[in-house]
Amino acid sequence: MAAHDNKEIDKHELMAKYDKESAFRTNLGAWGWITLILGGALTIFQLYTAFRGAYVSMIQGAIHLGAALCLVYLLYPIKSSMTKNRGVPWYDALLAIAALFTNYYIIYNYERLINEAIIFGFTYLDQIVATAGIILLLEATRRVVGLPIVIIAIVALLYGLLGQYIPVIGHAGYDWPTLATEMFYSSSSIFGIPIQISSTYIYLFLFFGVILVKTNIGQFFNDIALRLTGRYTGGTAKAAVAASGLQGMVSGSSVANTVGSGSFTIPMMKNAGFKPHFAAASEASASTGGQIMPPIMGAAAFIMASYTGIPYNEIIVIAIIPAVLYFAGVFLGTHFEARKQGIMGLKKEELPKTKNLAKRIDLFLPLVIIIGFLLVGYTPTYAALFAIGTAFVISFFRKETRMSLKGTIKLLEEGARTALPVIAACATAGIIAGTVTTTGLGPKIAGGIIDLAQGQFFLVMFFTMIACIILGMGLPTTANYVVTATMAAPALLAFDVPVIAVHMFVFYFGIVADITPPVCLAAYAGAGIAGANPMKAGVTAVKLAIAAFIIPYVFVSQPILLLQGDANVLNVSIAVVTALLGMASISAAMIGHFVSKVNWLERLLLFAGGLLLVYPAYLISLVGLAIFGVVAVIQFARNKKDGPGPQEATTS
Known part of the structure; x- marks a missing residue:
């Protein structure tokens, strides 16, 4: 038991080191009851509104964001090194209350803010609350997501304020009261499309992922993959690729996927004979690829549906071929490396027994339901609700997954905690998207890229790729898609390219930032488990994931791979x-x-x-x-x- 506990502690420490969202307080004391109640209430609210219908977007978003930011200040300390301190300091408790107040201020004053204030102007109190709300959001995002997206958001705000002093891409500029109230009280910035999608679809799918973990479906994926591929050349690595791709699609974090799956798969690959850096790279590239795997695609597909106007159930079909090619590339890479190193498959007796797997076949049912419901035309909300209900019922079939009342409440809280990084990132990405839209920055960046490329289409694609990789470094999946879609996509949209091809292009290159040196956080996390050189793992991950650097160029030039044109x-x-x-x-x-x-x-x-x-x-x-x-x-x-x-x- 002690060895197991140490393994879990090491895993959490590794997550906290490379994944900001995992650096939460582990010793809340009496405050644990507050987070339990508030987190459970947020999940119940999301399930309730999914069933009966959401409130108007600003109110739904304010409840969603206010509760989330309150939880962030209670769970995440001002410095990651303070996660083991007992309780919640008084200043974080005050910040949690302030975060609730600034967002719920919108609910209490909703009618006045959307009707009278637009005509007669915002009051001084409105301006103070908006300013406080923006600051509290940025600080909460720094704690739970990290600095990169906060820096981009601050630069966006400074651009909005100082536009008249900026050459070439400047604008008339806004005073702070105007900019702050536009950011906080409109449905095109903080409470724009990203947070609207987060407060309806994304939360449900993240909660679905939590339930899958509780029902041990992740381990079931590992066992199925090992049974199917384990006896072939390099079978342990192939099993890791298949299992990580399936598990990775329900999360919004490549790093979390790498650590969650890698704690099992990386030692298995090392024992089979793969070099540590290769084992780390295989897991990182497969877990990162989970973000592009339909039907969930790290939750960014929901926002893509809103941005492109293409229904979600069509997007998940369009995305299949590129995802298959990506994983084929990683799979083949592990095969050739195994042949190169002379690594055999596992013996038959080392593989999971088919009979035992057959007894757990019902664990596939929630995933079958969610895919089936989406393909026949149900909304993502109902597909997620039915899948959540099915997974919850299945948990009672086995003693090891059966939950008590206390376990169910804890599950609700864990659902909220899992969603916090995505909620904060979506809201902060809304600031960036709102500034780009309000100031007309998108077309100016597009024009700059086209001028730099002298109108050459291939060079425009190349410079857009570089912009996406830089913008995507250190950002969670949903946020990096919002940022790249608003800032980089317009350059390609200037050419005669299908909208979905452009958005898939920026989405792919935002994702691969997680395995592209020098940042490559997913590769760093995998290297931490494997005891390998992080940069060597990152370079190897790029080799394995080479499809993600090639296929987007192909489907922009010839969209048949996205089922467009003469398909x-x-x-x-x-x-x-x-x-x-x-x-x-x-x-x-x-x-x-x-x-x-x-x-x-x-x-x-x-x-x-x-x-x-x-x-x-x-x-x-x-x-x-x-x-x-x-x-x-x-x-x-x-x-x-x-x-x-x-x-x-x-x-x-």
């Missing part, structure tokens, strides 16, 4: 098959091993042929196929001549 069954099938072959070729080039070790020329040819195969145009793909075929023939001939290596000699 009939034949064309899509050919595009998918050639893209999968292309990913095999590119992955072999990145790892440096195909049938056997590849020399520099073969590596170059494999990479070039893979790029041509991925591009969905018949002639170009045929050239790529020819190059790929030539290298394959050379490799097989050399392998036959030299005799099989240790890996080939031991596997059929």
Whole structure:
């Protein structure tokens, strides 16, 4: 028992080190009852309004954000090093009350604020409350999410204030009272689309993820993946990729996914023979990819639906092919690395028993329900509600997952705590989006990118990618999509590109910031578990996740991979098959091993042929196929001549 407890403590400390949202107080004392009641009440409120219908957006958002910020100040100390201190200091208690007051001020004065104040102006008290509300939001976001998004929000506010002094991309400028009240009392900034979606759909799906953990479906995913892939070459890594992709889609944090799954998968990969940095990179790239995996996609898909006007149930279908290609790339990368290192699969007796898995097959039901309901046209709200109800009922089937009344209340509180980083990030992202919209900054940034690229489409894509990676560093999934969609997407929208392709492009490159050096927080977290060099893990993660750096260019240039344009069954099938072959070729080039070790020329040819195969145009793909075929023939001939290596000699 003691060893298990130490493992859990180490896991929490690792999460707190690399994931700001995990650095919460662990010794609340009597304050624990307050957070239990408030967190449970927030979850009940979200379930109630999902069932009966939400209030008007400002009131729904104010209740949602006010309770969340109050919980942030009670749970998250001013410095991460203070998480083990007992209780809640008096100043944080005052800040929690102030956060409640500033948001609930909107509820009490709603009619006046949206009717009279717009005509007759805001009072001094209105301006003071708005200023306090913005400051309290930014500080809460710093505590629970981190500095990067807060810095961007502050720069956005300064841009709104000092626009008349800024050359090239300047504007007339706003005085503080005007800017503050616009940010806090309108439905286009703090209480704009991100927080509106957070207060309706996102919270429910995050709570669904909490229930999945409680019903042990995460471990079930691990066992299923291990049973299906464990006996093949490098099976432990392949199982980790499959399981992490499935688990990762219900969370808004690549780092949390990496630590949550990696505490199980990384030691397993190391024991099988994978090098520590590779084990860390495999987990980080798969967990980050969970954010692009339908149907939940780290909750950003809900906001994408609002921004693009494309229904959510269509977006999750559109996103399938790029997600499959991403995971195919990671999966193939682990395969070639295993062959390179001579790593075998597990023995049959080491795998989970099929009979035992069959007994737990009902654990798939909540996921089946949520996907089925979404595809047949139910709203995300009802799909999530039915899935939550199903998962809750399933928890009573087994003694180990059956919850008492106290356990159920604790579950409600945990649902609220899990949502806090997303709520704070969405509200702060609203400041950024509101400033961009109010000042007309988006088109100016787009114009700057286009001018820098001298109108060359490929260069516009490249500069947009760089902007997305920089903006996405250190931001949670939903927030980085909001930021990149408002600040970087307009550059591509200036060209004749489908809206969904543009938004998927910025979404992908915002996500891969989590594994792109020098920041690469997910790779750092994985390296912490593996005891590996973080930068080496980050570079390896980029190699494994190379599809995420290539596929977006393809679906912007040829949107057939997003089922746009001439996307009939034949064309899509050919595009998918050639893209999968292309990913095999590119992955072999990145790892440096195909049938056997590849020399520099073969590596170059494999990479070039893979790029041509991925591009969905018949002639170009045929050239790529020819190059790929030539290298394959050379490799097989050399392998036959030299005799099989240790890996080939031991596997059929």
